[in-house]
Amino acid sequence: MGVAGVGKTTVGRALAAAMGCDFVDGDDLHPASNVAKMSAGEPLTDADRAPWLAAVAAQVDAWWAAGDCGVVTCSALKRAYQAVVVGARSDVRLVYLAASPVLVRARMEGRRGHFMPVSLLESQFADLEPPGADERPIVVDASRPVAEIVAAVAAALGPPTAPPVR
DSSP states (O other), rough: SSTTTSSSHHHHHHHHHHHHHHEEEEGGSSHHHHEEEEEHTTOOHHHHHHHHHHHHHHHHHHHHHTTTOOOOOOOOOSSSHHHHTTOOOOTTOOOEEEHHHHHHHHHHHHSSSSSOOGHHHHHHHHHOOOOOOOOOOOOEEETTTTTHHHHHHHHHHHHHHOOOOO
């Protein structure tokens, strides 16, 4: 989790590969109306995000039901959003990629073909509520090399385990 441009997709893909888990980019779960709104430079509202967050949570539940492990990227900027994604799922961990606005802006200005414009970065940081200790987040400095981030997160998570029988 983290603001747009922090490296969620890059780190998420690499983490999933390193851990032998499935990967889903949360951006692919946005309804078309959200993508259109962001592409037009309009920040999403809580109401806009609700179906998207539900889709992210449904993906987590699908992996759990199938006994699979997975990594899904999601900005989850507000603690209320984090609660939807994690909820009462004790086996789900947030990985918070923390970075300065300067670093993220430079990354966003260098990427091509993404619907999220740099003009929305300020609104992303304005909405950001980093996860609290009660959420057991794994907090990493997103300025570190991807391999170092992946190694740190994988070590913090430990090996994937099958979900308990419900």
